[in-house]
């Protein structure tokens with residue numbers, strides 16, 4: 001069975017003290033209330049990762065991650081953070097290609113492919129995001145957009161590298177809008193993505209890849225989404241900023 005992963009992407013929210021409080025609440029509630037099999041990943045701003053990694057270090061099934069990284073290993077890149085730096089403070093996952101990075105920071109597939117390489121090169125796991133805009137869905141070009149995002153960002157990887165990748169399908173029109181893709185819409189895309197991986201890497205490898213859904217996931221819709229055969233967890237934004245709502249989403253995964 002493939003790994004189920006519920007990740008909380010805090011984006012640019014919470015100061016250090018608030019972030020630590022949120023992380024410790026989540027960890028305590030997961031310990032007390034959750035008996036299921038999902039892996040939980042807390043993805044705070046860079047400044048909080050070291051302390052949160054320490055806080056969760058003896059909690060099984062909870063990891064930390066980063067929201068972005070440099071495509072370079074080191075050097076004169078003012079303001080950038082390398083994957084080796086992230087590794088040295090305990091991060092194990094790195095989100096690559098979130099739609100906000102693509103949209104506001106001009107990150108394109110070829111650059112994202114380099115970031116994926118950097119993450120894997122440090123022995124970390126990329127959470128590679130893909131997703132179409134509303135316009136692309138309405139013009140029915142979403143499948144070809146998704147295919148390009150997946151191929152350009154990931155298909156240079158060999159089998160062993162590909163096995164370390166987590167994919168997050170996040171339709172841009174569903175992020176932070178309160179509009180979730182229906183379970184049928186999400187499942188259709190997840191099956192399509194798994195089909196692309198299967199065509200390139202074979203069925204056995206495709207069956208092992210965790211594909212998360214993201215975009216207005218809440219406790220109210222999580223159980224239905226998680227019951228779909230190709231939805232292996234969630235990348236949660238807004239609802240991850242509160243321990244109760246985030247842990248209720250985790251609890252929706254058996």
Ligand code: PGA
Nearest residue numbers: 175176215216236237238
């Ligand atoms: P949302 O964000 O849950 O607030 O829609 C999801 C994401 O951007 O990862």
